[in-house]
Amino acid sequence: MVQSEQGKYRAGTARGIYLGLREQIATGVYAPGDRLPSTRALAEELGVSRTTVTTAFDQLISEGYVLVRQGAKAVVAGNIASSEAAPSPTTGAPSRPLSAYAVRAMEMPVHIPVAAGGLKYDFRYGDVAPDDFPRLAWRKAMTAAIFARRERLGYGHPAGSLALRQALQGYLWRARGIRCEADQIIVVNGSQQALDLCARVLVDPPGKVLIEEPCYAMARNVFAALGAELTPAPCDADGIDTGRLPAPHGYSLAVVTPSHQFPLGGVLSAGRRRALIEWAEAANALVVEDDYDGEYRYDVRPIPPLYLSGHGRVIYIGTVSKTLSPTLRLGYLVLPEALVEPFVRCKQIADRHSATFEQDALASLIESGAYERHVRKMRRMNAERRTAFLDAMAEYFGARVEIVGTSAGLHVVVWFSDFAAQDEERLAATAREAGIGIYPISRLFSLATERRAGFVFGYASMPARIIPDGVRLLAKTLPR
Numbered sequence: 001m002v003q004s005e006q007g008k009y010r011a012g013t014a015r016g017i018y019l020g021l022r023e024q025i026a027t028g029v030y031a032p033g034d035r036l037p038s039t040r041a042l043a044e045e046l047g048v049s050r051t052t053v054t055t056a057f058d059q060l061i062s063e064g065y066v067l068v069r070q071g072a073k074a075v076v077a078g079n080i081a082s083s084e085a086a087p088s089p090t091t092g093a094p095s096r097p098l099s100a101y102a103v104r105a106m107e108m109p110v111h112i113p114v115a116a117g118g119l120k121y122d123f124r125y126g127d128v129a130p131d132d133f134p135r136l137a138w139r140k141a142m143t144a145a146i147f148a149r150r151e152r153l154g155y156g157h158p159a160g161s162l163a164l165r166q167a168l169q170g171y172l173w174r175a176r177g178i179r180c181e182a183d184q185i186i187v188v189n190g191s192q193q194a195l196d197l198c199a200r201v202l203v204d205p206p207g208k209v210l211i212e213e214p215c216y217a218m219a220r221n222v223f224a225a226l227g228a229e230l231t232p233a234p235c236d237a238d239g240i241d242t243g244r245l246p247a248p249h250g251y252s253l254a255v256v257t258p259s260h261q262f263p264l265g266g267v268l269s270a271g272r273r274r275a276l277i278e279w280a281e282a283a284n285a286l287v288v289e290d291d292y293d294g295e296y297r298y299d300v301r302p303i304p305p306l307y308l309s310g311h312g313r314v315i316y317i318g319t320v321s322k323t324l325s326p327t328l329r330l331g332y333l334v335l336p337e338a339l340v341e342p343f344v345r346c347k348q349i350a351d352r353h354s355a356t357f358e359q360d361a362l363a364s365l366i367e368s369g370a371y372e373r374h375v376r377k378m379r380r381m382n383a384e385r386r387t388a389f390l391d392a393m394a395e396y397f398g399a400r401v402e403i404v405g406t407s408a409g410l411h412v413v414v415w416f417s418d419f420a421a422q423d424e425e426r427l428a429a430t431a432r433e434a435g436i437g438i439y440p441i442s443r444l445f446s447l448a449t450e451r452r453a454g455f456v457f458g459y460a461s462m463p464a465r466i467i468p469d470g471v472r473l474l475a476k477t478l479p480r
Contacts, residue, residue: 012048017056025065025076032078036066105225109443111217121470122437125263125411125458126326132378132460133325137370138361145360158348159340160187160332161359167366168318168332175372176294176305178316180334186343187354189329191292191319195222195255197333197350198288198315201342203228203252210254210285212240214444216262219255219290228252232446235261237404239268242275248283255288259303262292263413263444263456265405267303276306280313286336287314293322293409295375298383303408312336320362322410322460323375330354330362381464382410388464389457392471410460413441418480419453427453427478434477436470 024030036042039057043050057074060066068074098106159165165182172178188194195218203209205227211220213232223230231251234241239261254276258268268276280287289306297303307316319331335343347353365371386406393401393414402415419427424440431438441454459467 012046012052014052014055014059017042017046017048017053018059021056021060022063022065025060030076032076034076035073036075038073100227101225104227105221108221108224109217111221118435119432119437120435121466121473122461123455123457123459123470124437124439124461125456126321127458127461128322128325128410129461129463131463132381134365134370134374137365137374138324141361141364141370142357144364145357148360156353156356156359158186158344158353159183160185160354161356161363164359164363164366165332167363171366171372172318172334175375176291176302176318178305178307178334181337184335184337184340186333186335186340186347187359188331188333188347189351189354190321190326190331191290191317192218192222192331193329193350194317194319194331194333195219195288195290197343197346198253198255199223199226199228200350201339201346202286207252208250210246210251211446212256212261213446214263214441215255215446216257216290216292217444220446223253223255230446235264235266237264237266239266239272240276242272242279245275245279248279248285251280251283251285253286253288254280255290256306257290257292258306259291259294260296260405260408262290263405263411263441265407265409265411265413267408268306273306273309277310277313281311285313288317289314290317292317292319294318295323296379296382296410297408298379298386299407307334315339323371323378324362328358328362330358382460384464385459385462385467386412388467389459389471392468395468396471396475411456411458414455414457415451416453416455416478421449421451421453424453424455428455430479431474431477434473436474436477438474 021036030036037045039050039053043053046053057066061068061074064077064079066074067077162182164187165185168185169180169182172180188197199222203223203226206229208231209223209228210231210233211223212235214235220230231246233246234244239258240256256268256276258273260267276287287306287310289310291305294302294305305316307314313336315336316334317331318334320328321331324330333343362371365374389412390403390406393403400416400418402417403412404415405412421442424442428438428440438455438457441456444456462470
């Protein structure tokens with residue numbers, strides 16, 4: 001009787017018969033050269049149609065397990081080793097060792113987001129409210145992109161669609177004061193791919209990379225997985241502390257968030273900007289500027305990008321993840337001209353190009369003015385959310401907390417004077433049991449420090465009206 005593999009497939013199906021025979025061949029029940037039962041006999045034994053058995057045999061023949069000759073029964077192929085174990089769709093580790101890159105990646109803390117799991121109040125940074133997405137405008141733009149007449153559907157340019165790069169060229173000048181050519185812009189799958197390309201194009205392991213401390217964990221992971229030697233540079237209320245930079249020797253890159261340091265929220269002062277560029281020049285290094293939420297300034301005028309004063313040594317990264325949605329995976333790089341061709345070649349190797357219809361839709365939104373109208377609307381709405389959060393924290397926590405990074409972005413850091421850093425994970429677990437998501441800042445530090453407990457609070461994913469309720473419940477939940 002033909003048995004199905006590990007009982008997962010019914011023997012009465014073609015799939016089950018195929019798997020059962022394949023396992024018996026691989027484990028030596030049928031040796032090379034042995035004749036198999038006829039399709040008619042096997043169909044009668046199993047109580048199935050002959051067509052079902054023939055389908056199973058056809059699959060075995062196509063995979064080289066079975067040979068057939070005119071007028072003779074099917075036999076097991078002679079090149080099948082009897083000791084070969086049948087492959088299982090559900091079990092088995094790779095027989096070869098992982099690459100050094102994969103080993104390093106596997107050793108890192110997991111940053112794969114999980115579903116909220118019923119959290120009524122989730123202050124996770126990076127999420128945006130689903131109702132904020134401009135559904136009608138995006139649907140109209142996508143429909144136009146899909147139905148636009150094309151001579152053919154083929155691979156696009158690795159740098160991205162010319163229409164989007166030209167639209168971004170104008171947008172960057174209007175919104176961030178950046179003057180560049182469209183050819184200097186490369187469209188990527190979010191800022192994460194931008195960072196990955198910077199690592200692959202510009203760093204030879206174990207090259208040195210300067211990173212902020214604390215910093216965006218996925219940025220650190222990009223360079224650590226590559227095998228770079230990372231040097232954490234302490235940050236304070238004014239961003240990266242350029243007075244504590246290491247000697248400028250052997251560095252390939254410095255990766256910074258000067259307009260709104262992640263996560264502490266500091267803005268890099270003019271003096272520190274000059275000092276950082278001078279350090280990069282002395283090191284013959286490049287500076288990667290991640291302007292992840294530059295559109296959101298509330299109490300002050302927009303901060304000019306470091307790119308403007310970078311003497312051609314700054315790579316600028318922008319994204320629509322915070323203005324539209326992280327689900328779109330659309331971002332862009334602005335590169336010094338000498339780096340354009342290497343980045344284009346490596347982008348093509350990585351994934352050929354980013355999704356074309358989405359690029360065309362975004363280009364349409366920018367060209368029509370709809371994107372900038374949406375950004376202004378989101379700035380107003382998130383300012384309301386920020387105010388609701390800060391007012392509620394003042395009411396329910398008062399002097400127990402210190403809040404930093406409030407002038408920009410979609411998150412703040414809250415320091416709790418009642419608790420120590422080692423309490424963060426316990427407090428987060430307690431809050432989660434009550435239906436509240438709060439996220440320890442310790443996960444963003446690479447070095448252990450003695451400090452108060454701190455949490456990164458994102459406020460862009462919830463309606464402003466329910467934020468005070470979440471803060472009130474948190475105050476009741478956390479022990480005094």
